[in-house]
Amino acid sequence: MKETPIIDISTEDMTKWDFIKGVKPAEFSVMRKKTPARLAIGHTGTRYLTHAYLRFLADHAAAKDAVNSEISDEFLLANGLKIFQTQCRTREEYIARPDLGRLLSDNAKAGIAALNPKPADVCLYLADGLSAKAIEKNGMDTLLTTKAELEASGLTVAQPFVIRYGRVGTMEWVSEILKTPVTCVLIGERPGLGVDDSMSAYAAYGAAVGMSESQRTVISNIHGKGTPAVEAGAWLADLLKEMFETRLSGIALREKQNLK
Amino acid sequence: MKLKTQLFGKTYAFKDVIDVLAKANEPKSGDALAGIAAENAKERVAAKIVLSELTVKDIAEHPAVPYEQDEVTRICIDDLDKSAYDQLAGLTMGELRERILSDDWDAKLGKGLTPECAAAAAKLMGNMDLIYGASRLRVTxxxxxxxxxxxxxxxxxxxxxxxxxxxxxxxxxxxxxxxxxxxxxxxxxxxxxxxxxxxxxxxxxxxxxxxxxxxxxxxxxxxxxxxxxxxxxxxxxxxxxxxxxxxxxxxxxxxxxxxxxxxxxxxxxxxxxxxxxxxxxxxxxxxxxxxxxxxxxxxxxxxxxxxxxxxxxxxxxxxxxxxxxxxxxxxxxxxxxxxxxxxxxxxxxxxxxxxxxxxxxxxxxxxxxxxxxxxxxxxxxxxxxxxxxxxxxxxxxxxxxxxxxxxxxxxxxxxxxxxxxxxxxxxxxxxxxxxxxxxxxxxxxxxxx
Known part of the structure; x- marks a missing residue:
């Protein structure tokens, strides 16, 4: 006799769960469908049912694994990318020391300069951040779309690369090395329970060490269930072009956009 | 104020009250990130020993941020209940810890403590002290x-x-x-x-x-x-x-x-x-x-x-x-x-x-x-x-x-x-x-x- 396989609980749509069999299920489900919160999960006594408990563990496991994920050699090889490291020596150090995750190692500084002997208008690069998985999944789709659109409009784009154990603040150091007017990092976001592959793009005009956070422009939530990577790439290209033309970013750019 | 002690035959000296408070903390990654944590377990205990000998008055008179510079410090000092403070001022932090954990601590006395004193008391407590000490302080x-x-x-x-x-x-x-x-x-x-x-x-x-x-x-x-x-x-x-x-x-x-x-x-x-x-x-x-x-x-x-x-x-x-x-x-x-x-x-x-x-x-x-x-x-x-x-x-x-x-x-x-x-x-x-x-x-x- 053939056994029925155990279902993959990670694929279940939790908004359709109804373990409670309430008194007015139809009325409740109208509102319930409008939130991704873990509702109608039921209870045994006052504890969780096994199914809801296991789904929570599965989602947390995915988030933990994403935090611990590393950019693979296969990814680098397939995309012809070089990887450089910040001053963090291990992922554990990266987690505990955001200051070191902003600073480039000497090897990284030299390597990034050697990769780009000629000046460019824009530098686009990848950093693992808190989810290398997000970069492997979305990074190249966004990067190649943005790069192609920038080049089509006559801007030059520096040779892309990857930074391991990198924070957003590596951008200032990269910008000082390459002297690109516009610098943009695509970085893995801190995973939530539902989403372990979300990426953000942070960009600034004239990024320099010591600059204010308010000079950064950010597009977040780039992933399959948020803004898809290719779509984000087109949007990002427009934004970077505008930064290059207006010589503005962050709050100053937003204020100018609001004036229009 | 005594800011140094011997422990296991070694002298541990601290710069000031802020240094003692920082190094007496249980390990926290944030204190390490700030570069102010104790270097090792013995130094941490040495700091707790020095802290235990400082008085409520010593700590109240050395707020973490100077009175003139900081609105939070001014509020904390100006709000002190003078009579409660006078009852506690001469206690060492070690004695204060024992008073709080004893059966005759009056919760109203807390109004005579600066935040730095509350922090110092916590640094001299194990987890069960923190749980038991708090359990008798009802605040409605x-x-x-x-x-x-x-x-x-x-x-x-x-x-x-x-x-x-x-x-x-x-x-x-x-x-x-x-x-x-x-x-x-x-x-x-x-x-x-x-x-x-x-x-x-x-x-x-x-x-x-x-x-x-x-x-x-x-x-x-x-x-x-x-x-x-x-x-x-x-x-x-x-x-x-x-x-x-x-x-x-x-x-x-x-x-x-x-x-x-x-x-x-x-x-x-x-x-x-x-x-x-x-x-x-x-x-x-x-x-x-x-x-x-x-x-x-x-x-x-x-x-x-x-x-x-x-x-x-x-x-x-x-x-x-x-x-x-x-x-x-x-x-x-x-x-x-x-x-x-x-x-x-x-x-x-x-x-x-x-x-x-x-x-x-x-x-x-x-x-x-x-x-x-x-x-x-x-x-x-x-x-x-x-x-x-x-x-x-x-x-x-x-x-x-x-x-x-x-x-x-x-x-x-x-x-x-x-x-x-x-x-x-x-x-x-x-x-x-x-x-x-x-x-x-x-x-x-x-x-x-």
Whole structure:
């Protein structure tokens, strides 16, 4: 006799769960469908049912694994990318020391300069951040779309690369090395329970060490269930072009956009 | 003041009171990040020994940030109860620790302690000291109902939503109520910090509370200026909320001053529906000053205590540390988060605040749901006023995990605690709770429809 396989609980749509069999299920489900919160999960006594408990563990496991994920050699090889490291020596150090995750190692500084002997208008690069998985999944789709659109409009784009154990603040150091007017990092976001592959793009005009956070422009939530990577790439290209033309970013750019 | 000691034949000397306080801390990644932590375990104990010989007066006269430079320091010193202070001033910190843990500590004496003294006492305590010491410090506060009575454990219903959708929020509120969550406050962290959006959510929460006649408070945790604007334009609210820090510079990074908080308090007293005088809600958390580069070289436990010194000036209804929200660069793992939660609750209660706790963690910390369940059990034993109630602990807006609806119900049953009395009657009348246990309607958000 053939056994029925155990279902993959990670694929279940939790908004359709109804373990409670309430008194007015139809009325409740109208509102319930409008939130991704873990509702109608039921209870045994006052504890969780096994199914809801296991789904929570599965989602947390995915988030933990994403935090611990590393950019693979296969990814680098397939995309012809070089990887450089910040001053963090291990992922554990990266987690505990955001200051070191902003600073480039000497090897990284030299390597990034050697990769780009000629000046460019824009530098686009990848950093693992808190989810290398997000970069492997979305990074190249966004990067190649943005790069192609920038080049089509006559801007030059520096040779892309990857930074391991990198924070957003590596951008200032990269910008000082390459002297690109516009610098943009695509970085893995801190995973939530539902989403372990979300990426953000942070960009600034004239990024320099010591600059204010308010000079950064950010597009977040780039992933399959948020803004898809290719779509984000087109949007990002427009934004970077505008930064290059207006010589503005962050709050100053937003204020100018609001004036229009 | 003696700032050095011998330990195992080695001399340990410290620069000043701030250095002693920092090095006497239990290990925290944030103090290491700030470069002020003890270098090793022996130095940490040496600092505790030196700290134990400093007097209440020594510490009160050396505030973490100078009086002239900092509004928080001025509030903390100017608010001191002179007669309580005079009774305690000559005690060493070692003696103060013993007085607090003895059977004849009078909770009113806490008004004679500066925040730095509360922090120093915590640094000389093990976890059970922090739990037991706090358990005998009941602090009540009254808005529409009264929180903090002995034998009562309340909870905030936190129905957060990724786009502030009123219907989605309502679903979370209704289900939470059915588990007995929401007697401290029904309070939403908004995505959109605009007057229009905050007003719309407040209006919806108020409709729910009015329609079902629920004896509780409502609040939307936007920036305090946004809430004030909403209230001035007619939005209903019971509590005004703000995140606060332990230094003037930290508060400025949150866009607030003491003057603004006082203005908000007056507005809430004038327009709100409170029966009592407690109309504010504050959140804090170790590490927020360092994160804003506003820590003045002072350790995160001491800066956290200074938040409480600032908070008590305004007689809040709710104060809670959001203990694990800040991330591993400040609190690395479960051990550090549990320790911080116990310290914060103890220090707040000692200084006279109605303390609760958001027992929580982020996905890049070395902690999980079981760890914060541990913290919740420990803090409920310590007499913590309230916890958060989030659907299965998963906050779908803020992207972190806290305690779930079910956890409040379990903590009450486990430790023989009850909801705020009026709310308990409401739960029983609505059929959600009976004889201290669940009914067939518990967990059924549709039962109120």
């Amino acid at each position: 506060a009254t808005c529409k109902t009264t929180i903090g009575e002995k034998g009562v454990l309340a909870s905030r219903l936190q129905p957060n939503h990724p786009s502030d959708d009123p219907d989605g929020i309502t679903a979370s509120v209704l289900e939470g109520l059915s588990y007995g969550v929401g007697d401290a406050v029904i309070g939403l962290n908004p995505v959109n910090d605009t007057t229009a959006s905050v007003s719309a959510v407040l209006k919806r929460l108020d409709e729910i509370v009015q329609k079902f006649d629920i004896p509780t408070q409502i609040c939307v945790l936007a920036h305090i200026t946004t809430q004030m604007d909403a209230v001035k334009k007619g939005a209903p609210t019971d509590l005004l909320f703000q995140s606060i820090a332990g230094s003037e510079k930290g508060n400025l990074s949150f866009g607030i001053t003491a003057g603004m908080i006082e203005e908000a308090r007056q507005l809430a007293l004038r327009t709100g529906r409170a029966k009592g005088k407690n109309v504010l809600y504050f959140e804090t958390g170790q590490g927020s000053e360092l994160s804003a580069e506003a820590h003045h070289g002072v350790d995160q436990v001491t800066m956290e205590a200074r938040c409480y010194g600032f908070a008590r000036h305004f007689d809040p209804f709710l104060v809670n540390t959001v203990v694990g929200f800040i991330g591993p660069e400040y609190l690395l793992d479960a051990k550090q988060v549990i320790r911080a939660g116990l310290e914060d609750h103890f220090m707040g209660k000692l200084l006279g605040l109605p303390m609760g706790c958001d027992a929580c963690y982020t996905n890049h910390m070395y902690a999980d749901q079981s760890d914060i369940e541990n913290l919740a059990v420990l803090l409920a034993s310590a007499g913590c006023n309230f916890f958060m109630g989030v659907p299965q602990g998963d906050d779908v807006m803020l992207g972190y995990q806290s305690t779930g609806y079910h956890d409040t119900a379990v903590l009450r049953r486990l430790l023989g605690l009850r909801p705020i009395p009026e709310f308990e009657s409401w739960l029983e009348n609505r059929g959600f709770w009976k004889n201290g246990g669940p009914t067939r309607l518990t967990g059924d958000g549709s039962a109120l429809l």
